Amino acid sequence: RITVENPRVVAGEPVGDIRLAAAPLKAVCVGGDTVVRMIDEFPVFAVAACFASGVTEVRDAEELRYKETDRISVLCGELKALGVRVTERRDGFTIEGGRLAGGACDARGDHRLAMSLALAGLSAPSPVTVHHAEILNESFPDFAGQLKGLGATVR
Template identity: 40%
Template sequence: RLISGILAGQSFTSELNGDASIQSRPMKRIMTPLLSMGADIVSLRGNGCAPLRITGKPLHAAHYQSPVASAQVKSCVLLAGMYADGSTSVTEPVLSRNHTEIMLNYFGANVTSQGTTASIEPEPVLNGREIKVPGDISSAAYFIAAGLLTPGSEILLKNVGINPTRDGMLRVCKAMGADITLLNASTEGEPTADLLIRTSSLHGTTVEGEIIPTLIDEIPMIAVMAAFAEGTTVIRDAQELKVKESDRIAVVTEGLKRMGADIQPTDDGMIIHGGKPLHGAEINSYLDHRIAMSFAVAGTICDGTLTIKDGDCVKISYPEFYEDLYSLGK
């Protein structure tokens, strides 16, 4: 989705394709704003998904009102705006993660943000710079959950990104009663900190509204945490989960029910009545790395043996995940 914005403004033709998961994900959400800027972009199968053919051409400036809070859509428009004939902007219903805005400005672009609107000036002079890459909080989420749920645990996660547009996982954990201490905080470039995680007695909470875009990838792990916590957790406004690598509302519900959890899916989330004894089961990952990693954590805590079908899909984002997770129990 991001590279589509760059390719739309080039002087050549490109085709973008991917695996079965990529081919099932909706691309109309980036095709629509690019077409409004004069781009020539076609879904080759006519279904609004990859493969895409992009015939590069000069682009026009536009102000796009995005119907979804998506950093991928916003980033696509901003990147295309570098090749437009004037200032280009995108407005979201609520603010999504802002890594692209930070990075583009760091390289020399002129990106400004006001409320939920981000704008970019065309034809920036970009210069290569050294980049310090913080640890991904989406990957850290599994170790945060494991540390909170496993009796007698204390885990230190170093150099984790705590950008306010991405730190929803930490805020939800705090709302559930988590013992998390931030150490060695830094605001150089992307804000980072070391996270000290200690075993905690978690309780239910409500996850909704503007916090959802800051933790959309962490919701499967939050749902698993909620199943082990006392009380009821309600997740809503998260219909975006349906168009990830899998329908994560359906898949999380299916997996937790197999383990004995009391969970009901809703149109935009889940209702989880926690505190029920959970047991091992066979979990289908549906080739979704977030699902596999979330249930791997569950498997270290529940009674009995938990197996994950197609668990190798974690290689998409974290090839050493199982090795790192199981090393903590030694």
């Protein structure tokens, strides 16, 4: 259950305050125009999909291969390192939800990936270590402090 409050436009982008209530996550299929609207959110979306019931599919997202890194390949590889059943495709990926074991992964110089993998550690049954996570200080200097506030151990 997600609601957006105080919707507005900032620098040409729609923004708002998000209010969440706990509920089980269900797998979805994302493609077409939706991909364009959430192109930078795929790392955190993929982490959420790890905890959803069912198989989440992302298609029509080949553009992700041409960002700072090949986000499809990097994201799939790092999630596999954490025990996720993920299948890489030319234009996207599928994630079989319900499993994220923990382990070590690498942010690969991508601040969005660093934050997303760190968030995965909040719900993983074993610790998650994100190597080269210092990149996230560029976009969210207090991210480590916020994680600590949620009970994470940050070194």
